[in-house]
Amino acid sequence: KAGVTQTPRYLIKTRGQQVTLSCSPISGHRSVSWYQQTPGQGLQFLFEYFSETQRNKGNFPGRFSGRQFSNSRSEMNVSTLELGDSALYLCASSLVGAYYEQYFGPGTRLTVT
Amino acid sequence: QQPVQSPQAVILREGEDAVINCSSSKALYSVHWYRQKHGEAPVFLMILLKGGEQKGHEKISASFNEKKQQSSLYLTASQLSYSGTYFCGTASVSLTGGGADGLTFGKGTHLIIQP
Numbered sequence: 001k002a003g004v005t006q007t008p009r010y011l012i013k014t015r016g017q018q019v020t021l022s023c024s025p026i027s028g029h030r031s032v033s034w035y036q037q038t039p040g041q042g043l044q045f046l047f048e049y050f051s052e053t054q055r056n057k058g059n060f061p062g063r064f065s066g067r068q069f070s071n072s073r074s075e076m077n078v079s080t081l082e083l084g085d086s087a088l089y090l091c092a093s094s095l096v097g098a099y100y101e102q103y104f105g106p107g108t109r110l111t112v113t
Numbered sequence: 114q115q116p117v118q119s120p121q122a123v124i125l126r127e128g129e130d131a132v133i134n135c136s137s138s139k140a141l142y143s144v145h146w147y148r149q150k151h152g153e154a155p156v157f158l159m160i161l162l163k164g165g166e167q168k169g170h171e172k173i174s175a176s177f178n179e180k181k182q183q184s185s186l187y188l189t190a191s192q193l194s195y196s197g198t199y200f201c202g203t204a205s206v207s208l209t210g211g212g213a214d215g216l217t218f219g220k221g222t223h224l225i226i227q228p
Contacts, residue, residue, distance in 0.1 A: 004154075033215065042115075043155070043200060045215030056215045090154060099143065099204070104154035 004105035025093030118219035135201030
């Protein structure tokens with residue numbers, strides 16, 4: 001069974017730009033959650049999508065948004081990038097939700113200059 | 114609020130036991146444990162639910178004290194492969210109902226197992 005895939009793996013953007021990250025969950029999984037990981041703050045929950053609907057949301061500004069498609073693939077968008085947005089962005093898929101066992105992808109390393 | 118993990122780091126010899134603690138100031142519905150090796154994605158270990166039983170898998174088990182809002186992860190007869198950073202994630206309400214702020218993770222406990 002193929003694991004969670006994320007594209008791109010590495011990204012360098014300039015402050016003020018926007019970026020879109022993609023996540024393909026394990027086949028059959030309907031839940032996709034997004035996390036930001038930084039050395040200072042650790043793992044922080046961004047949001048969870050389940051069957052194309054945002055079900056839970058963390059404490060991040062509105063510049064961070066996401067969506068999920070009918071095939072469960074998910075995208076995360078960050079607008080007006082700030083230097084502090086530099087981080088590893090992880091997505092995790094689950095059969096029923098973040099409440100249950102989650103499988104993490106390898107992450108997208110975003111660097112904002 | 115972020116749960117507090119202790120210790121922050123621990124170094125053990127292969128075969129020794131380890132206990133990692135996770136404490137929250139909020140009433141908890143569930144506690145989730147993950148392990149992350151350097152440069153890799155976190156890997157699920159187990160979930161403990163309010164009112165549930167102590168979970169275990171081979172030599173790794175965990176407990177959840179609902180009254181104290183604390184969970185402990187027990188690694189018995191540690192192996193070299195146990196090295197990594199252990200994270201606990203907590204949820205104060207069921208996440209399946211929606212409207213929750215997701216899992217809140219602690220800063221992690223770095224575990225180093227030496228031969």
